[in-house]
Amino acid sequence: MNNRRDFVKKGIAGVFAGSMFSLSENSEAKTLKEKKEDTFKLGIAGYSFLHFKLDEALAMMKKLNVQYLCIKDFHLPYKSTAEEIATFHEKLKQANVTGYAVGPIYVKTTQEIDNAFDYAKRVGVKLIIGIPNHEDLPYLEKKVKEHDIRFAIHNHGPEDKLYPNAASIYNLIKDLDPRVGICFDMGHDTRDGRDAAADLGKYHKRIFDMHLKNVTAAKKEGSTCELGRGIIDIPAYVKMLRKVKYSGSCSLEYEKDMKDPLAGIAESVGYFRGVCSVV
The missing domain is CATH 1.20.5 (Single alpha-helices involved in coiled-coils or other helix-helix interfaces)
Incomplete structure (x- = not known):
């Protein structure tokens, strides 16, 4: 019983x-x-694949199921012919990848600015990531208006005497044509002692692109690490992305283990997607 x-x-x-x-x-x-589906998209900065040929980079992106790539010149040289550019885009198409921008490109003269815009036009993208000299910003604004191609200036941390953080860029471009903006490197911004999420909130209207990364310390010696292992609060950062309705690419730039990066990139991509699914 x-x-x-x-x-x-x-x-x-x-x-x-x-x-x-x-x-x-x-x-x-x-x-x-x-x-709701997020307005921003996950991509990869081409520099992450510095030591790999295009086919190898695309094979890694396919494994990661990431569809957006910021194009670097070591995969598509500046002097590429129309036929070479067409072949490049066909390879991307076969891998279900879109090349959405070119750069970063260092443009130290007005002639190099001309070359960058010519390159972007021939490649067929509407965004250039670059680093111009301060004195050339009026000329850069002229070219942006002429071509209707946006130009996002990249910050490189405390070693960079031109653009160490997002604020240093914004203060120089705030009165320029709104198509001159920022490629926000959140890791380098943090290494310069800034709060990356707060700077995203302050300058989001002029942020066209971003390099998604984490760093080991908020100082010059800080180095890039897997996205979930650094000092930047990624869940708080994702919340800010949503708060400001950021609609550009969050392109992972992975600079650790660059000759064998797949495991670290995969961990970072998985972490970012996991955070986005729960916060």
Whole structure:
């Protein structure tokens, strides 16, 4: 008799637990269904593949299921012919990858600025990531207006005497044509003693692109690490991305283990997607 009672109790408990599990599953599914798709997209900065040929880089991107690439010149040289550019884009298409921008490009003269815009036009992108001299900013603005191609200036941390952080860029471009903006490197910004999430909030209207990374310390000696292992609060950063409705690319720039980066890139991509799914 006692055995029968125990059996019934366990049966009822099992049904109840099953119902609660089903309810929890349905609730979670409903929450996921109701969650809006993010306005930003995940990409990879081409510099992450410095030591790899294009085919090898695209094979890694396919494994990661990442579809956006910022094009570097070691994969598509500045002097590429129309045929070489067409072949390049066909390879990207076969890998389900879109090349959305070119750079970073150091443009130290007005002639190099001309060359950068010519390159972007021939490649067929509407965004250049670059580093111009301060005195050439008026000329850069002229070219932006002429070509209707946006130019995002990249910050490089405390070693960079031109653009160490986002504020240093914004203060120079705030009165220029709105197509002159920022490629926000959140890691270098942090290495310069800044709060990356706060700077994203302050300057988001002029941030066209961003290099997604984490660093080991908020000082010059800080180095790039896997996205979930550094000092930047990535969940807080994702919340800010959503708060400001950032609609550009968050392109992972992975500079650790650059001759064997796949594991670190995969960990970082997985971490970022995980954070985006729960915050």
